[in-house]
Amino acid sequence: MDGLRGALLIGGTSSDAGKSLVVAGLCRALVRDGVRVAPFKAQNMSNNSVVTADGGEIGRAQALQAYACGLAPSTRFNPVLLKPGGDRRSHVVLRGRPAGDVGAADYVRRRTQLASIVADELASLRDDYDVVVCEGAGSVAEINLRASDIANLGLARGADLPVVLVTDIDRGGSLAHLFGSTAILDAADQRLISGFVINKFRGDQSILDPGLVRLGELTGRPTLGVLPFAENLWIDAEDSLAVPVGRRVGPAGGDGDPGATRLSVAAIRLPRISNSTDVEALACEPGVDVTWVDDPGSVVAADLVVVPGTRATVSDLGWLRDRGLGAALTARAARGAPTIAICGGFQMLARTIDDPVESAGGRVDGLGVFDIDIVFHPDKTLRQVTGVVDGEAVTGYEIHHGRVERSAERDWIATDPAAVGADAGAIRGGLRGTHIHGLLANDRFRRVLLRQVADEAGKHDFVVAADTEVDAVRAAQVDLIADLLVAHLDMGAVAELIATGPTPGLPTITHLLS
Known part of the structure; x- marks a missing residue:
C-alpha cells in the first residue's frame, strides 16, 4: 500500500459493536504494510483510561490502538473523554486534562464549542501521518444528538470522511440495524456511509449471504466483510458491556x-x-x-x-x-x-x-x-x-x-x-x-x-x-485482530475509501418515507 494517504471513520450501529476492535486491527494491518498510521477518537465515553507520558488521560481503547500502530499513547488520539460518575453526570477530560463535570443537557450545549478542537486535532494528525483511522462513538443513528455531534457524522461531514458501519450480529437484528442506521440519516450524512461490516458471525455464511445481497439492493452499499466470532479475543475490553x-x-x-x-x-x-x-x-x-x-x-x-x-x-x-x-x-x-x-x-x-x-x-x-x-x-x-x-x-x-x-x-x-x-x-x-x-x-x-x-x-x-x-499476549491479540481483518475484510476496498474519500453517487434511502 505504498503511497496510501487519507482517513476514514469506523462507525457503529450501537455501543460495543466492534468499532474499537476494527480500528485496532486496521491500524495493525496497515502498519505491517509499511503505512504510518494514527488512531483517533474525537469523543470517548469510558471509565477505562490510561495516563500518557505527559500526564494526560485518554481512553484505554485509544491506548491499545496506539499500541497497534507502534505508538505511545497520546492525548492527540482522544481529545475529549467523558467518564460517567452516575446516570446523569460525567467528568470531562479535555486534551488529557480535567475540565469539570457536566450533565447530559449542558454537555450538548458545551460540545458544540469542542468541535473546533476536535477538527484541529484531526487535521494535525492527518498532516503528521499517512493514514488516520477514526473511531465513532456509540451509534451513528443518534439523530437526537446530531446537531451537536463531534464524534460521528458531525466529524465525518466536517472532514469529508468515508464511514464504514460495523454491527454485532451476535446480538441479532444486524441487517435491520445497518439499513435503519443509514436510512434514518439525512441525505448529506447518508452520502458518507460507504460500506458495512458484520462482526461476530457464527456458522455458515452461505445462510447469511442472501440477506447481504438484499441489503446491498436496498441501500446501494456493499458489505465489505463478515468477521467471524473469535472467542479468543478478550484483552483490553473497553466498554462496560464487555x-x-x-x-x-x-x-x-x-x-x-x-x-x-x-x-x-x-x-x-x-x-x-x-x-x-x-x-x-x-x-x-x-x-x-x-x-x-x-x-x-x-x-x-x-x-x-x-x-x-x-x-x-x-x-x-x-x-x-x-x-x-x-x-x-x-x-x-x-x-x-x-x-x-x-x-x-x-x-x-x-x-x-x-x-x-x-x-x-x-x-x-x-x-x-x-x-x-x-x-x-x-x-x-x-x-x-x-x-x-x-x-x-x-x-x-x-x-x-x-x-x-x-x-x-x-x-x-x-x-x-x-x-x-x-x-x-x-x-x-x-x-x-x-x-x-x-x-x-x-x-x-x-x-x-x-x-x-x-x-x-x-x-x-x-x-x-x-x-x-x-x-506478548497483548501483541498476539492485536495481530490476531489484524489477521481476521486481512482474511475477512476487503482491504483493497477499504484502502480505496481511505485514499479517495466517500464513494460518489451513493443513493439516498427513501424507503421509509415512501
Missing part, C-alpha cells in the same frame, strides 16, 4: 494443565467500574481463573478477590454494603484471605472517606479493612509511576481524586517520586491495596505475587508459570 457478571476473563476454554492446581480469582463487578482491564494480566496466567462476580458467596469462596477501580467510590461503597459484599470483604479481611484492592476499590476499604468532590457527600465510613483515611481533592492525580515491590521493579499509572491522608498500615510499594502518604499502597498479611493501575501487568512482580497468594490461600502446590508476558 464485563458482565459471570463472564470468565481470559482465553476461551481455559489454559494450563487441566489436572494441575488452579487459583480462583473473583473480580467484583462494580456498577461504576473503571479500569476493569487491571484484572486481565491475572487472566493471562495459566491456571488462574478470573471471573466477574457480584455475590457474597463468590467473594467468600475465591482464593483471591480483586476490588477494582470505580468512578463513584461512595456510591459503589453503598452498593457493596447493600449486596452483602461489604460484609464478605470484611470477613475475608478478618481471616487474612488474599485480597487486592485498586484505586477506588482501595478507597472503599479505608476507615473513613471524605469526599466533597466526586459525590459531594462529605465524610462517610469505609469498610475499615485498612486503618487509613481518604480525602478527595479537587486536583486529580494523573501520573505514570515507577517503584519497587518485594525487590521487583514495577511501573503503572495513577488516576484519582482521593488521597491517603493518614495511614497506620505498612507501605506496600515504594514509588519514585514518593507518593503522598500511602497512596502507592498498603499491605497487611494477605490484604493489599494501591492507587496504581497496571501494576499486575509487571511480569516478574506478578509471578512473585501469585506465589504469595497461592501460599496464603493454602494452595502450596500451585505452579506459577515462569514465562508469561502480558505484552
Whole structure:
C-alpha cells in the first residue's frame, strides 16, 4: 500500500459493536504494510483510561490502538473523554486534562464549542501521518444528538470522511440495524456511509449471504466483510458491556494443565467500574481463573478477590454494603484471605472517606479493612509511576481524586517520586491495596505475587508459570485482530475509501418515507 494517504471513520450501529476492535486491527494491518498510521477518537465515553507520558488521560481503547500502530499513547488520539460518575453526570477530560463535570443537557450545549478542537486535532494528525483511522462513538443513528455531534457524522461531514458501519450480529437484528442506521440519516450524512461490516458471525455464511445481497439492493452499499466470532479475543475490553457478571476473563476454554492446581480469582463487578482491564494480566496466567462476580458467596469462596477501580467510590461503597459484599470483604479481611484492592476499590476499604468532590457527600465510613483515611481533592492525580515491590521493579499509572491522608498500615510499594502518604499502597498479611493501575501487568512482580497468594490461600502446590508476558499476549491479540481483518475484510476496498474519500453517487434511502 505504498503511497496510501487519507482517513476514514469506523462507525457503529450501537455501543460495543466492534468499532474499537476494527480500528485496532486496521491500524495493525496497515502498519505491517509499511503505512504510518494514527488512531483517533474525537469523543470517548469510558471509565477505562490510561495516563500518557505527559500526564494526560485518554481512553484505554485509544491506548491499545496506539499500541497497534507502534505508538505511545497520546492525548492527540482522544481529545475529549467523558467518564460517567452516575446516570446523569460525567467528568470531562479535555486534551488529557480535567475540565469539570457536566450533565447530559449542558454537555450538548458545551460540545458544540469542542468541535473546533476536535477538527484541529484531526487535521494535525492527518498532516503528521499517512493514514488516520477514526473511531465513532456509540451509534451513528443518534439523530437526537446530531446537531451537536463531534464524534460521528458531525466529524465525518466536517472532514469529508468515508464511514464504514460495523454491527454485532451476535446480538441479532444486524441487517435491520445497518439499513435503519443509514436510512434514518439525512441525505448529506447518508452520502458518507460507504460500506458495512458484520462482526461476530457464527456458522455458515452461505445462510447469511442472501440477506447481504438484499441489503446491498436496498441501500446501494456493499458489505465489505463478515468477521467471524473469535472467542479468543478478550484483552483490553473497553466498554462496560464487555464485563458482565459471570463472564470468565481470559482465553476461551481455559489454559494450563487441566489436572494441575488452579487459583480462583473473583473480580467484583462494580456498577461504576473503571479500569476493569487491571484484572486481565491475572487472566493471562495459566491456571488462574478470573471471573466477574457480584455475590457474597463468590467473594467468600475465591482464593483471591480483586476490588477494582470505580468512578463513584461512595456510591459503589453503598452498593457493596447493600449486596452483602461489604460484609464478605470484611470477613475475608478478618481471616487474612488474599485480597487486592485498586484505586477506588482501595478507597472503599479505608476507615473513613471524605469526599466533597466526586459525590459531594462529605465524610462517610469505609469498610475499615485498612486503618487509613481518604480525602478527595479537587486536583486529580494523573501520573505514570515507577517503584519497587518485594525487590521487583514495577511501573503503572495513577488516576484519582482521593488521597491517603493518614495511614497506620505498612507501605506496600515504594514509588519514585514518593507518593503522598500511602497512596502507592498498603499491605497487611494477605490484604493489599494501591492507587496504581497496571501494576499486575509487571511480569516478574506478578509471578512473585501469585506465589504469595497461592501460599496464603493454602494452595502450596500451585505452579506459577515462569514465562508469561502480558505484552506478548497483548501483541498476539492485536495481530490476531489484524489477521481476521486481512482474511475477512476487503482491504483493497477499504484502502480505496481511505485514499479517495466517500464513494460518489451513493443513493439516498427513501424507503421509509415512501
